Amino acid sequence: MEENNQKEKKWYHFFKLKDFQKVSMLNSTFSIFFNLLPFWGGLLFTISIGKWTDWSRFYENGEFYLYSVSLISSAYLIYHNNKIKTSDINSFFSIISLILIVIVSFLYASLSSNPDPQINIFIKWASIIAILCAVPIFFHSQLVANRNSPNVVEKRKDEQETIINGIN
Template sequence: MEEEVKKKKWYQKKWVKIKDFQKLSFLNTAFSLFFNLLPFWIGLLYIISIGKWTDWSRFYSNGEFYLYSVSLISSSYLIYHNNKLKATDLSSFFSIFSLFLIVIVSILYALLSASPQVNGFIKWASILAILLAIPIFFHSQLISNRKSPDVVEARGEEQETIMKGLK
């Protein structure tokens, strides 16, 4: 028994217990970010490779970050909406918040498209939009990948805790 405890890897220790659904959520988020933002990544690599880097404005000045944000938040909305149990559920709050953000970000994109003059507000609003979209998407992945409670596993963990306490 002691050898099994010693053989545990660093990420299996008690203080860094990462559950399988959390790992899967992180991987799904990374995968989605890579492919949803693929035009950005390719553009960034291209600009760096030809040596014509000026600043970040070429990536947000046409509203790309708004579009990426709406894409991620829309996917999140579907997950929140499908997983809400009742109107007062926390997923319901995230569902409503996601819809609110989709509308706001879409309005900002429409305003930028109608008047393509980039100012400080456009810059920070587009960066804020993408920075909000990523954790919202990750949280939706956590909700989507979380299994319903496994009573047998929970009871096993409780018994293990009791046995450790008796030693």
């Protein structure tokens, strides 16, 4: 019976989110929703008037590039402000964010400065990859921003609980 309770407790503990993780998920959801609001509005409008053709109308002019740069730029500021030294993980994410900002901005500039319509497979996949990279980078930055400094009392309590569980 006690073994069964420990399994249930471990299962529950695995899915239990910490407060900073909940706040990070909520902040990310709101930010992504509002950053992509023109997309959601356009999608809703297109569906409601029955003029659906394909997804290309939502990325052909570089909209996903702009959404991606917006999210990654916000993430960069968080990583940059939370780095402790030039060789920590936040510095790595800061550098990666800057590189992605430059690449995606260049892709948008090349698309918007070309007068000929360019609906092709590269734009489609580059747009999708850009937004798929931007969302996790942004979410991770929210985790970094909302993570509290270490709570020594809570950490010691967890260590004592682990020791007690190990003894039993």
